[in-house]
Amino acid sequence: MEKTxxxxxxEFLRKIEDIKNSCESLVEKVGHLQVDLFNxxxxxxxxxxxxxxxxFSKDHEFITELWHGYEETVAKLR
Known part of the structure; x- marks a missing residue:
């Protein structure tokens, strides 16, 4: 059956959110490594x-803005 x-x-919104979460995770991992480098x-x-x-921070900001905009588009269709 074809999707509406x-x-x-x-589905696209979920994938964008997944990308956003992955980018957030990268920022966190880099931060942890930076802390490790103090020692x-x-x-x-x-x-x-x-x-x-x-x-990564700039990318996360951009993706978050994209996600919010797309979320509004999807909300209007509901």
Whole structure:
């Protein structure tokens, strides 16, 4: 049986939310590693992690905005 437009959009919304949650997890993992580096400093790794943290944070912000906008679109169809 073919999915309705609402069912497809809800599925897309769940997938966007999954991506958002994965990105959030990456930010958290980088943060944990940064804390670990306080005890065992590594300047090269710290520099790379700062860049990753910045990039992942921006991506998370973007994906969250996308998710909220798409959530509003789906809510209007319900």
């Amino acid at each position: 437009d609402l069912e497809l959009k809800e 065992h400093p590594d300047k090269n790794l710290e520099k790379a992690l700062d860049k990753l943290n910045n990039d």
